[in-house]
Amino acid sequence: MVTDMRTQLARTATDLLERDPKVAVVLAEISVDRFERAIAMAPDRVINVGIMEQTLLGVAAGFAMEGFHTIVHTMAPFLVERPFEQVKLDFGYQGLAGTLASVGAPYDYGTEGGTHHSPGDVGVVLTVPRTDVLVPGCAGELDRLLRETYADGRLTYLRASVAQNDVALEVARGRLEVVRRGSRATVVVVGPVLSRTLAACEGLDVSVLYTASVAPFDSRGLAAVAGPDPLVIAVEPFYEGTLLPSLAEALRHVPSRFATVGVPRRFITTYGTAEEHDRELGMDVAGIRRRLVAALELG
Amino acid sequence: MATRADLDHVRELMALATGDEKHEESSTSTLDALWVLYDRVLRVDPASPREEARDRFILSKGHGPSAYYAVLAAKGFFPEDVLAGFLEWGNPLGSHPDRNQVPGVEASTGSLGHGLALAVGSTLALRAKGSPDQRVVVLCGDAELNEGSNWEAILLAPHLHLTNLTLLVIDNHSSSIPMAPWEPRLGSFGWDVVVVDGHDQDQLYDALSSRPHERPNAVVADIPEGEW
Incomplete structure (x- = not known):
C-alpha cells in the first residue's frame, strides 16, 4: 500500500x-x-x-x-x-x-x-x-x-499533497533532474504532477526536467539543458506563472520563450474530488497534453 | 537597589533618543516597569546577552522603544552614546526594536500582537530544555491587546500551565475600547491577575517578582490618563 x-x-x-x-x-x-x-x-x-x-x-x-x-x-x-x-x-x-x-x-x-x-x-x-x-x-x-x-x-x-507520482526520484534542495530528452521544448515539472505530465508528453519531442525544489531553483541545470533559443514550458501544481520568474532568471543570457501549465488564476467554486478538479482545471493528463500541444504550436 | 540618581540618568538617556515624539507617551509609560525588571527582577547579563541561563523579556508592542533602549544602555547592553543616533541612518536603534541589531533585544517587534505567542513558544521551549526556573516576561500595551492574536495566546497559556510566563500590560488607556476591568477578563481565561500603580516601583517589584504555582500571571501596570 x-x-x-x-x-x-x-x-x-x-x-x-x-x-x-x-x-x-x-x-x-x-x-x-x-x-x-x-x-x-x-x-x-x-x-x-x-x-x-x-x-x-x-x-x-x-x-x-x-x-x-x-x-x-x-x-x-x-x-x-x-x-x-x-x-x-x-x-x-x-x-x-x-x-x-x-x-x-x-x-x-x-x-x-x-x-x-x-x-x-x-x-x-x-x-x-x-x-x-x-x-x-x-x-x-x-x-x-x-x-x-x-x-x-x-x-x-x-x-x-494527496496526489503522488508513481516513483520517487533522487530529489534534493536546489536540484533539477533530467527525466527524458527531446528537441522541441523543455518541460519543467514540479512535484506531484510528474507522472501525469510524462503521460501527457507521450509522443511529443520534448525534454522533461523534474524538480521538487521551487526555491532555490536549479538555474544552472535548466540552462544546461535548454540550449539556445529555448521554449520552456512549466507544469506547476500551483497558480500558473508562479515559476516564471525563476525560469526567466535562469535563462536571462539567451532569448527565450515561456509558457505555463498550472492552476488557472481564478477562485474554484466547484465541489468534488481532486481528480475532478484536475479535469476541470486542465491539470489531468488530457488537460496537460492539450495545453502542452497548444504551447508547442504557438512555439 | 537603584537610586533616584540611577533613574534620573535613564531619563537623561531617553532624552538623547529624539525624533519619535509621537510615541513619547507609549515610551514613558513603560519606563518604571522596565527599570524595575532590568534592575531588580530579570536575571540577565549585559556582557553575555544571549547567555542560555538568562530570563527572557519581549517588548511585544515595539512602539516607543526609547525607554527600553535607555534601560538597556544604562545596564550596559550597548554604549550609551548609541542613543544619540536613534532613528538615524546606520544606527541600530529604530522606532521598533530589532533582535538582530540590538544587544539584549530578544524579539523583533512593532507589528502589534506578535510578542505574546512568541513568548508562549519561548516558555514552552525552555520547559522542553528542562529549564524550570527561567522566566519569560512579555510586555503588551492595552491597545495592543485589541489584536485577536493575543487572545489566542491568552487562551492557550493557562491551558499549558505556563507558570514561568508573565504578561506585563502597560495600561496607559490608549485603547479606544477600554480594556479594564482586567481581573475578570484575564482571570476568566485562567490567568492570575494583579493590577498595580504603573509608576509605583515597589508595587511593580512585588507583582513582578512573585510567581503563582499553577497559572501564568498578568501584571497590569495602570497609568492614569494624562500621567504618563
Missing part, C-alpha cells in the same frame, strides 16, 4: 523527534491523530495549540528563538495565508529557521470548497526573502527532503 505524504510527514517528523532532542513539532489540530506516538514520546516538544493559526506560527517561532528545529504543520491556507504576517515577521524578518509543512494544496480536499484550497500558497511564500520552497512528488521524496533540510538553518515551506 502506498504511504500518503501526510502520513509520511508524521512518520519522518516522529523519527526526527526521537533522534534529535532539538526537534519540536507544533500543530493546530490538523493531523494530530497521526502524531499520537510523537505526542506520547515527547509531550514537551509536540504541542497542539488548537484552532489558532497566528499563535501556531508565533509559538513555533518562539521555539526557533530558543534554538529548536521546529516543524509547523497544518493545512496550506491556514499555515501560510491566514497567518502570513507571522510567517513574514516571526520567522522571515527575525531570521529564524523552521519547516512549515502543509497539506491540502492546491485543492486536495476538493469537496471542502474554496475556503480550504490554496493554489496561491507557493506564490505567497516566495515573497518572503531567503525562504526555500520544496514540493515533493511522493512520500519517499518528502521523507528525503525533510531529513535533508529540517536542521539546515533555513526557513523552508514543505508542501505535501
Whole structure:
C-alpha cells in the first residue's frame, strides 16, 4: 500500500523527534491523530495549540528563538495565508529557521470548497526573502527532503499533497533532474504532477526536467539543458506563472520563450474530488497534453 | 537597589533618543516597569546577552522603544552614546526594536500582537530544555491587546500551565475600547491577575517578582490618563 505524504510527514517528523532532542513539532489540530506516538514520546516538544493559526506560527517561532528545529504543520491556507504576517515577521524578518509543512494544496480536499484550497500558497511564500520552497512528488521524496533540510538553518515551506507520482526520484534542495530528452521544448515539472505530465508528453519531442525544489531553483541545470533559443514550458501544481520568474532568471543570457501549465488564476467554486478538479482545471493528463500541444504550436 | 540618581540618568538617556515624539507617551509609560525588571527582577547579563541561563523579556508592542533602549544602555547592553543616533541612518536603534541589531533585544517587534505567542513558544521551549526556573516576561500595551492574536495566546497559556510566563500590560488607556476591568477578563481565561500603580516601583517589584504555582500571571501596570 502506498504511504500518503501526510502520513509520511508524521512518520519522518516522529523519527526526527526521537533522534534529535532539538526537534519540536507544533500543530493546530490538523493531523494530530497521526502524531499520537510523537505526542506520547515527547509531550514537551509536540504541542497542539488548537484552532489558532497566528499563535501556531508565533509559538513555533518562539521555539526557533530558543534554538529548536521546529516543524509547523497544518493545512496550506491556514499555515501560510491566514497567518502570513507571522510567517513574514516571526520567522522571515527575525531570521529564524523552521519547516512549515502543509497539506491540502492546491485543492486536495476538493469537496471542502474554496475556503480550504490554496493554489496561491507557493506564490505567497516566495515573497518572503531567503525562504526555500520544496514540493515533493511522493512520500519517499518528502521523507528525503525533510531529513535533508529540517536542521539546515533555513526557513523552508514543505508542501505535501494527496496526489503522488508513481516513483520517487533522487530529489534534493536546489536540484533539477533530467527525466527524458527531446528537441522541441523543455518541460519543467514540479512535484506531484510528474507522472501525469510524462503521460501527457507521450509522443511529443520534448525534454522533461523534474524538480521538487521551487526555491532555490536549479538555474544552472535548466540552462544546461535548454540550449539556445529555448521554449520552456512549466507544469506547476500551483497558480500558473508562479515559476516564471525563476525560469526567466535562469535563462536571462539567451532569448527565450515561456509558457505555463498550472492552476488557472481564478477562485474554484466547484465541489468534488481532486481528480475532478484536475479535469476541470486542465491539470489531468488530457488537460496537460492539450495545453502542452497548444504551447508547442504557438512555439 | 537603584537610586533616584540611577533613574534620573535613564531619563537623561531617553532624552538623547529624539525624533519619535509621537510615541513619547507609549515610551514613558513603560519606563518604571522596565527599570524595575532590568534592575531588580530579570536575571540577565549585559556582557553575555544571549547567555542560555538568562530570563527572557519581549517588548511585544515595539512602539516607543526609547525607554527600553535607555534601560538597556544604562545596564550596559550597548554604549550609551548609541542613543544619540536613534532613528538615524546606520544606527541600530529604530522606532521598533530589532533582535538582530540590538544587544539584549530578544524579539523583533512593532507589528502589534506578535510578542505574546512568541513568548508562549519561548516558555514552552525552555520547559522542553528542562529549564524550570527561567522566566519569560512579555510586555503588551492595552491597545495592543485589541489584536485577536493575543487572545489566542491568552487562551492557550493557562491551558499549558505556563507558570514561568508573565504578561506585563502597560495600561496607559490608549485603547479606544477600554480594556479594564482586567481581573475578570484575564482571570476568566485562567490567568492570575494583579493590577498595580504603573509608576509605583515597589508595587511593580512585588507583582513582578512573585510567581503563582499553577497559572501564568498578568501584571497590569495602570497609568492614569494624562500621567504618563
